[in-house]
Amino acid sequence: MTTFGWICVFCGASAGSSPVFAETARGFGERLARAGIGLITGGGRVGLMGAVAEGALGAGGEVIGVIPQGLVDRELAHRGLTRLDVVAGLHERKARMAELADGFVALPGGLGTLEEVAEVTSWAQLGLHRKPIGLLDVEGYWGSLLRWLDEAVAKGFIPPAHRELIVVAPDGEALLAAMAAWTPIGDRWA
Secondary structure, X not given: OOOOOEEEEEXXXXXXXXXXXXXXXXXXXXXXXXXXXXXXXXXXXXXXXXXXXXXXXXXXXXXXXXXXXXXXXXXXXXXXXXXEEEEOOHHHHHHHHHHXXXXXXEOOOXXXXXXXXXXXXXXXHOOOOXXXXXXXXXXXXXXXXXXXXXXXXXXXXXXXHHHOXXXXXXXXXXXXXHHHHOOOOOXXXX
């Protein structure tokens, strides 16, 4: 069973088209704080990124934001976080977030969120980390990605065991439980 000190949450800098996305993000931040799990975010104050941070902070949790200087210059940084690490660029941001995290969760988001999930999953596939990766499937948001993953397995591009690198649940409590029970896969190259 995995225990978490810190969970890195990837999510949109937009709030999306339905209030349920921000409500879920805020609630997930609160859930992490109540469980004594610290939150690592991209350090922004807007969209779901701001909502998950506000949820955690409002429930007394700790939040580390990692943000590129260019976004600080555009006044997008959340100044009320427990800690704000300012880095040179996006590559350094993702590396720092991954280094600090004991696991990863993706809430709904756009291209940046998709890229972050793909990268940490690829790193796991290559054996560069052995941390759980979860998708919080708010209103079926991740359904298309999950169908694509299943198709990639069926067509022989992803080994079936690697499909298990990503844990999926429709609510935060179930997702954290599934991630805690997750077992890392063996070495792909062994």
